[in-house]
Structure formats: structure tokens, C-alpha cells
Amino acid sequence: MAGKLRSIVIGATGLAGQQFIAALKDHPTIEVAAVSASPRSAGKPYAEALRTANGMQAWFVPEPLPPAAASMTVLGSAEIKAGDYDLAFSAVEADVARELEPALAREIPVISTASAFRYEDDVPLLIPPVNADHGPLLQEMQRRRGIKGFIAPIPNCTTTGLAITLAPLEQAFGVQAVLMTSLQAMSGAGRSPGVIGLDILDNVIPYIHKEEGKVEVETKKILGSFQKGAIQPHAAKVSCTCTRVAVLEGHTESVFVSLRKKASVQEVAAAMREWKGAEVARHLPSSPPRWIEVLDDPFRPQPRLDRDAHGGMATTVGRIREDGVLENGIKYVLVSHNTKMGAARGAILVAEQLRAQGIF
């Protein structure tokens, strides 16, 4: 294991934290050196901290709990010596993130799934194939804040698939406007309490608190340009309705886009199929062979069938059609794995990118 980057996973007992533990198990260049969680868990072996009062082993990702992680003693936040690690992956809630992440970032890079710092001026929202060129803003952050590390939050999981599919359209035809309705999986809500079975069975919940605003702002920031040490948000208008459906994993999004330049269905499909994304992101350890898979079967993509495309790192697109309402309108459906590319694995990919760029 010599030579691997030593990471600490913060918020390790929650669902997103577990996803980091699972995703890093066989990672070629990053290892889990320590885990941290709330005071209730601190001091216990990780496997014990996951055990509930009634005997349940609360490990919720499909992959088995790695034995090495199982025996690690969970650190309380006060016990973390940031200097012992090369980087931190943070899976804490926004309010905890607001305190803990800046403390860690004084010393080391923090890659986070929390939303706490996403909207600050010196903070990029990185999706490696889309906007790896925003990475250097983190060096600006270091200068401004006088810190050795940085905070690099990843976008909201609903933003990720949308931004990835818009990127090739922006490059090929320009994007004027986006209207999107999401059908989101339950795992996006975590487990405390997450989505209650009584609420979602035989049902749709047409509202996810604060989600639509996040997607609208984040999409413009991610597609924006990085110039003179600042990100200029993209001028496209974005409007969303976000709903929750009875799906375990994998967000489905129905997208209507107005392009700047007219494009046929074939041209749109080709633009997505052939898109390679940012050079630096093409061959990272977690990069899939293609960022977007375009399917011709009209019944696809489906979240259960397509969420795991290329290990959950690829966005799947189908049903590309002309839209007769918007100027140069096209419409399509996408599926993106909200807890893989949209969460822990996406954060690990960001770490890989920033390392490849020499930013840490």
C-alpha cells in the first residue's frame, strides 16, 4: 500500500460515508487511513459503530464492508490531526460541514459531498470531464483564505447528470435554456430518516426541499467560464421541477433544451456519443470508458437497468427527439447514478483530477 495517498473519511458512518469506504476499497492511488464520525460513534471500531441497539449491522451499500475499515477506531472530530492525512473526503451534513471542513482545509484538501460551500465565489463545483479547467480556482481560494488545503465540494447529485449531458451540447451547438423535471431516487435523501416507505410506495412526492434552486444555480456555475480568477456563470436559463419516486438508486431526468444553433436528433446523439470531456479527465483511475452512453431503444434509459453503466460513472441518455416548443429545441431523458458519479465516486474522481493537475 506504500505510496498511496492517505485519506480520512469524515461522516463515515452515514450512507454517503459508507459509499466512500466502499469506493476506496481497491482504489489504486488512495487509501482510507482513518474514519471519523459523530461523538456517539467515536472510540468504537467502525463495524461496532455501525451496529444498532437491536443488533442490526447498519452497513447499507451493496459491496461488503471492507475488513480493514471494519476494525478502524472511529475518531471524534476533535481527535483528527489533519496533518496525518493527505486529504479528507467529507460526507457530513451541511451544518457540520460549515464548521469542520474549514478547519481541515487549513492543512489538507477536503473533497466534500456537502452543499455548505458550493455557492461561494472562490469555490468551484467540479465535474472532471466538464469543467476541470475550474480546478485552479482552488489555488485562488488558498491564496485568499491563507490556507494550505482547500474545500472542493462536488455538485448536487441531480445537477451532475444534467451538466454532463449539457456539456457536449454547449460545445457543439450552444445552450440557451434548459427545462428539466427530475424523478429522483430515494438514496439521494440518505437515511436519517430519508424517505419513509409509507410516503413513497404507490406514490410520487413532487417536492425536494431546496433541490430545484441548487440545480439551477449549480448548472450555470459548472457550465460557466473561469477567467481572471473567477467563474462567470453560464448565461443559459435553467428551470427545474424535482420529484421523488419509488426508485432505490439512479436519478432520471426529463430534459428540454433550447440550443443556440439548430441540430438534428442525429447530430445531438453524435455530439453526446463522441464527447470525450476534458483531456485531464480521460484516463483517471475512476474514469469510465465513455462519459455518456446514448441508447436507441425507446424504452431506455431506465434507472434500474442503466444506473450502473460503467460502474455508475457514466450518464445514460435516450429518447432524443426534436422539441417543437423551444427555439432549436431538443428533448431527451437521462439516468445518472446519484450515489456513485453523483456522490462518493464523483468526489474521488475530483481528487484524482486535482492530483493529476498538480493542485495538491
Place this chain on the structure above:
Amino acid sequence: MAGKLRSIVIGATGLAGQQFIAALKDHPTIEVAAVSASPRSAGKPYAEALRTANGMQAWFVPEPLPPAAASMTVLGSAEIKAGDYDLAFSAVEADVARELEPALAREIPVISTASAFRYEDDVPLLIPPVNADHGPLLQEMQRRRGIKGFIAPIPNCTTTGLAITLAPLEQAFGVQAVLMTSLQAMSGAGRSPGVIGLDILDNVIPYIHKEEGKVEVETKKILGSFQKGAIQPHAAKVSCTCTRVAVLEGHTESVFVSLRKKASVQEVAAAMREWKGAEVARHLPSSPPRWIEVLDDPFRPQPRLDRDAHGGMATTVGRIREDGVLENGIKYVLVSHNTKMGAARGAILVAEQLRAQGIF
């Protein structure tokens, strides 16, 4: 029962046919005088025709099978003497409708849930509160075709809720364009085979064969104007993506509308809340107290909680917000009961309207 209109239900053993039987059970002015179904069922008592080889009573609506219907002998189509009835309700598939409905319509009115004749020039698509004024086109049909009855198909169940919510917007502000993504219930697909459990559990199916085209064409026809014996489709542009979700009953639709005249969220909510619909439709036996219920709770409407509003005859709307993409854009979510207002009960409502208008 003297004085009630005597109806025959065609396609009585299928899901939509059963809904007619259930909905007419206590109807004040229309009774089920006979039932007809495929040759396999003909000659059997209705309750027996519903029994499968393995002993199951294949009655699928929640209300109990009315004893009067249970004992009726199912007629084969060749045995129907149209003149014995005042009207027919048809719940057959489109291909059967194409043959059977014109034969019946020579003698009597046929109100149908089938799509076979929806797109012909002399056929209105009636939603009583929205376009009762299109009813007289049926008299035009009688003249042109030289028939004593007529065929009055109701719209696709996905069109119904959309058209009802657009009607007050059209009246108050004008409608320029509509983009809609549906999350449709399984009952819309019927039972032969309908949606297979293996396909829909933990999943979304992003395609419903021919559905989007139906909604786009029908919405414009319903909102169109009836002049000089013909319907002029409304000029609004309509674009849809129709998906299937794991919901039993109740279609959810995420709607983005461009209005002709700017309107605030409050004005839009008020226009929907206060909308009374066509005069003739206000006090029909099946009319709900309000056609649209507007909810303020941001988590509503939900199909399981709201589909049965006013006996499944009201459309529920929530999440009315400004949309920053479309010109004078607003967005909202609606729930409409696809097998009540959107099918059998909606067809019965049409019969009530046409009777009230003296068209039969």
C-alpha cells in the same frame, strides 16, 4: 329505475369496462341494461366471464361487483341490438372500436374511451368543463355520416388533467406554449398485459408507446375553437415526455407553460381556484364541486393522496411557481385520476353533458 337511460357497456370484462359497471351502479339517470364482451365471454353470466381458469374472480376495481351486473348474460357483439338501448359506453381496444363503434353509432350514441376516432375532423374530444361548446360537432357528424347516433371519444387520460388546468390559464392569460413531463400510473396501461411488475418495481420506464403524440394533438384540439362546423386547433405549441412510474392510479404531470400575458403565482392560483368551467357542466350528476383543487402544501399534489379528490373527478394542482425560462413562464404539478375523470367517469360525464345539451 323507470326513466333511467338504458346503456350497454361494450368491452365490459376489461379494466375500463369494469370501471363503467362500477361507476354506473348508483347513477341517478343512467343504468347498465346490458354488457357485451369478446366471444370467449359471450353467453356466460358476467360474474362467470370474469372468473379465470385458476379460480380467480378477475374483478379489479375497488368497489364491489354490483349484483345486478354480476348476473347479466354477456352478449357477443353480433347479438347486440343497438335499438334496445339509449346509448353505449365503449371500453374496447382501438382496433375493435374501429369496427364496432360505427355499427352502433348508426342507431345510438357511443361514448368511448378508445382512441380510434379521436382524430377525425367531425369528432370532438369532450371534457365537459373545458369544451362543452364542441358538443354540437356531433350533430355535424350525424348529418355527414347519415347516422342516428354518434361516436364521442373522450381524450387520452394524460391529456385530461393537462387540458383542464390549461383551460383557466387560457381564459385568463392566454396560453402560448406547454412543456410537460408525465409520471403516469400503471392502471393507464390496463391489464393485458399492462405493466409487468418485474419491469416497474424500483424503476421508471421513460416511454409510453404513441402517448406523447396523442397528448400534443389532443390538447390543441380540446383547447381549439368550434366555428363553422369545424374545430380549429389551438395555436399553442405542446411538447411532452411521458413516463411510467410505480403508482397504481393517478397521473402526475410536471407542467411548464408560457402565457400570453404575464401573471403572478397568486394570479395563476386564483384563476385555477375560481374557474367554474362551462355553464352546462357545473351541475351534472358527476360534476365535482370544483374542477381544480389548488393546494399550498409544497409536498402536494401526490397521486396516492390526491387522486381521489372529489371522487376522482377533480384535478389537483400544487407547486405553482414562476418559470424563468419561458416567456411569462409558470410551472406547476398536477395530479389527475386517470381511470376516473380520465376514463369511465369522464365518459359518463360526457354523456351527461350531451344529454343536458339535448344532443341526444
Place this chain on the structure above:
Amino acid sequence: MAGKLRSIVIGATGLAGQQFIAALKDHPTIEVAAVSASPRSAGKPYAEALRTANGMQAWFVPEPLPPAAASMTVLGSAEIKAGDYDLAFSAVEADVARELEPALAREIPVISTASAFRYEDDVPLLIPPVNADHGPLLQEMQRRRGIKGFIAPIPNCTTTGLAITLAPLEQAFGVQAVLMTSLQAMSGAGRSPGVIGLDILDNVIPYIHKEEGKVEVETKKILGSFQKGAIQPHAAKVSCTCTRVAVLEGHTESVFVSLRKKASVQEVAAAMREWKGAEVARHLPSSPPRWIEVLDDPFRPQPRLDRDAHGGMATTVGRIREDGVLENGIKYVLVSHNTKMGAARGAILVAEQLRAQGIF
């Protein structure tokens, strides 16, 4: 409303408390005079106490929130003057019940869905048609504890359907032994957090904490005999496996019974069909026309189709067959509504019985 019994609902904001509010709305002899809940809710109008931070109206039963209840000010437990009410319905958790119910019972009858006192010697577990004759044990409780009221807990919701179907078998043939596997609905777990959607979709959870022991002990107590001021548990052996399935409401139970006397399938069906239950319970306001509905369709009972039989107060039985393993073995499947007969409405029925017996 003059002349109705004035009840206070304790734990009124939770799911079970809401079921009491809904069930008492049009009750002919009992009214809701006050509602009580935790300190967080105290002092607010009930409708406000139900509203969450993100704007949701957290009213979870299908019936609408009664306006009279909506405007009641929620009382904290310290503010309850028991003497102001004729009885209390308690829907609090077991630990709260342990403190609050005895305090109220000093003055007034407490009918409770909590398990806290179910297993004490002077406490009957009443299912009116089954063991109304255990009611007088409450007078024994009053004597022993020197209290004016009493605590009458109802059984666990999984016990209820089982005991009801065993009662006619016991009377007609005798019951030697019972093996039962339950497939329980999610509503039995309440909402805090209840069953998480991520856990139950596409899944079965084969364990419900403490449930099996409850059913085993309670069934024997309910079927036991009341003699000399004490309940002698029934001698039958009972063994259960309790599982959770993705069903909203309605517990399904697969039951294998060894009878003392051999009985045919027809005899068993007749015994259940013809069973009238205790005389005093036959015509209470909440009594269904029959306590047990026996269905011949081999595909029944199904929880979604049968849980609401007779307003959720009847237990539905089907698939009665001989069992070749147990002595005089028979097997069947039952469905019982866990939050109607098995919770609030069952508790109201107990109040009705005790009133009819003159116990309060």
C-alpha cells in the same frame, strides 16, 4: 353534541393519534374534547403542530383532518386535568405510556395502543368479540391499585387478526397449537422513522423487534379464561416468525393450526363464517356486520383488496386447507387492518364494550 363522552387523545400528533382523531370524527357516542402531545407541540393549534419546518402538513391518514380538531390547542401533559374528560385514548410510545397512563388512570379510563401494561396480571387485553368477558378484570385493577379509572391496552396489531380467527376454532374444535408467519405492513412501524423506503423496496425484512414474543404471549392471554379474578392463559402453544413487506396497510398472516378435534375445511370455514362473537360486542357502534369474512377465491385475501373490509373492522380469511403435518391440522391465510381494527378503531371498540358492560 350534548351527551357524548368527552375523550382526550394523548399522543395526538403521531400516526396512531391521528387515527384516533379521524376515527372519532363522526362517532355517535364519543367526541374528541382535547388533544395532547409532546412539549414541542404544546400550546399550538393542532393543525399547526402538524406542520413541519419545510411547510408540509404532516397529517397522514387518508380521511381529511377534521376542522374541529384542527383548531384545538394542543395540551402538554402537565396541563391535562384528567377530571375534565370521561376517558382518554392513548397513542404514546411505551416509555411515555409507562409514566402518563397511570397518572390519568387515577381519575379516568385509559384505552391505549401502547404495550407498556399489556403483560401485567390485572390488565386484560381486550378484543371485544373474543374476550369481552375479561373486561371485569379492570374492576379488579381498580380495587387493587385504588384508582378510579383503569388502563385497558389493546393487543399488538399482529395478535388481533390471529386471535379473532382462532376464537371460533377454539369454540368449535379446540386449539392445540399455532404456527404463524406474518407479512406485516409498514404502517405498523409508525413514522419515527418507521420503515425506510430504501430498506423495504424490492425487499422483505425478516425481523420485527420484540414482535414475535408479543404475539405468542398475547394470543394465549386473550384466548385464556377469566376465573377468580385472574386470567389463566390458554394452553395452546404458539410460535411465530414476523416479517415486514412493502405494503402500506393490512397485515397478512399465514397460519397453521392444530385443532383438538378433527375438522374438515368446510367445517372450519363454516365455524368462522357463522361466528358471532361475544353477545355484548355484536351491536356496538364500531362493530362490523361480521367479524370474519371467509373468501373462496384462492387468490384472496390480499391486503390491498381486503384490508378495508367493513371499514377495516373485519378480518378476512381465505385459502383454508387441510395441513398434513400437524395433528388435526388446518392452514389458512388472514388479512387484518393493523391500524383500524388493530389500533385506533379497535381501541374505540373496546371503549364501547366497556361502556356497554357498565365498567365505566
Place this chain on the structure above:
Amino acid sequence: MAGKLRSIVIGATGLAGQQFIAALKDHPTIEVAAVSASPRSAGKPYAEALRTANGMQAWFVPEPLPPAAASMTVLGSAEIKAGDYDLAFSAVEADVARELEPALAREIPVISTASAFRYEDDVPLLIPPVNADHGPLLQEMQRRRGIKGFIAPIPNCTTTGLAITLAPLEQAFGVQAVLMTSLQAMSGAGRSPGVIGLDILDNVIPYIHKEEGKVEVETKKILGSFQKGAIQPHAAKVSCTCTRVAVLEGHTESVFVSLRKKASVQEVAAAMREWKGAEVARHLPSSPPRWIEVLDDPFRPQPRLDRDAHGGMATTVGRIREDGVLENGIKYVLVSHNTKMGAARGAILVAEQLRAQGIF
């Protein structure tokens, strides 16, 4: 690929047929040399035969369609020259099996998932770790029927997990009687039409046509002894109730067993954990490292979490407890993958066993 056994998959377009194609993709000793299906598919490339009229690629197993199979021309049954293959895997319905399998068996071994021949005297029902010693009955069949091949049906998928868990109990303690309630996955019903979503969502279906009789008879046959050229069914009594739940894959079974010799929970767990099964089955290409996984977490096994244990070839057991009703009673819950060990992969395992035994 030289040296692999050349198999033909019969009924290749159905769900079970697809599972054979997927399971054999990388098999070390058996290859798919041809595929056969109904006349509707015959003559088309396999991938085309899977495409429906509305454009859907009807490939339903999670693994991708192997390109080699995709391009094979589907044979009609009349075109099959049995002599071209080393063996056939049959996934046809029982009525087709009754004609087609004997024809093939004149020449080659037929391993089948169909029930057509399971109950004939000269036909063993093989689960390799349990009753590999029944294999030679196939040679008896060859003699009696004068055929070069044979028909080896595998048991019903619900029988498989039950028989596997009973085998170590039989060996260690003896099995007197078994009462089992199953909670079966939808995939067991296939797709034509299989279980309809409208029937199973928010529901349990308490009946599966003919299933209980199959399990009762098959379990006794599998656990029986092979002596003097015939199988003597085991004397244990078996009684079942089979239900369907909203689960995609993986049958859950709640089992109560009466042992001949008293055994503690620990002894039962140890017997299952340490069970190695028949010697010949221990190291077949498809054998899992353990046939039974015993879990201590009381919330396990769960079908979604445990069905894929060891590639779906292991049966997972949990909740082992004493049962106080039956003589020397124990009870437990098992999960078995109905379409892997219980279908195609189980059939392939049987082929591997018979090859290892030199029976073909």
C-alpha cells in the same frame, strides 16, 4: 473454445432461456452452440428475435447480451439436429417440454427447468450438493426408455432453497416434519404475463397456482433415498403456503422444522455452516465456496441484500430460533436466488455434476 461441450438452449428467448445464455457466457467447460425458440422467432438473429414491435430490446437479465449469442440464428424446433450438440438446456413451458424434451433425449442429455417430467419414477430431481447420488437413476431411465440421452429436470425454484437447508439437518439430526411459508419473488412467474404491477404493488398475493403441491412432493423426493434403481421419498411430512410479494428476485422462506433428535440453535447453525454437501459437487465450476451462509444479524437474510450471495448459488439462512410447538422444533428464515441456483445456473450445475459422475 475447442474442447468445450456444445450446448443448445431451447426456449432461448424467454426469461429463463436468457438466463442460460447469460450464465454460459464465460463458462469454462460448456458453450452455447445454438439457440432455439418458437416459430415466431425462428430464422431471425437472436438479438432481432428479442426486439418487440415497438422497438424494445427484450433482454431482461442484468448481464449484457453476449455478442456471440446476439448474432446466432434462432432455430425452430424442427430444425434442431440433436446430434450436433453434446447437451441441451431446456427453458420451455411444461406443455412444450412434454413434446420436445423426449425427442431430444433420444440423442442427448436434456437438463430442464420445466416441470413436465419431474414426477415420473425414473426421473431424479437433482440438487448437486443434496442428492448427487440420485444421478445414476438417469442411466436407469436410459435403459428403460431405450434412449441415448436423458431428461434431468431441476426442482421448482421454491423447493431448492428449502431442500438445501434441510439436507444438513437431515444428516445431523433427522427431519420429521416441515411447515413452510414462502414470500416469493416476481421473477419466478416469468414474463408472459408474469405478475402484473397493478396486482402486486402495495400487496401480497397469497396463492401461486400448483406451487405448494410441487414443493411438498419434490422436497420428499429430493431428500429420499436411491435404492434398487428407484427413489424412495423421504418420510418427512411437508406442508406449505406459498405467497407472492413485491420483490424482483430471491425467494424468502419462513421454515418451521421438527427434528428427530433435539438440537440447540447453535448446533443447527453449526450443522448448516459446516455442511459441505456431496463430494462430487464441491468443486464444480459453478459451485459456491459454501452452499449455505448463516448470518447472525437478526435482520437478515433479506432478498435484496442476500440473493446474490456467491453469485446467487448460496442459500442464506438467518433467524435460527427454537420453536416451542413442534417436537424438537426449530425455525429459521432462508433466502435463495430463484433464477440463479433455482433455475438456469442450478441446471448448469446439474450438467457439471452429471459430467463429473460420467453419466454423460
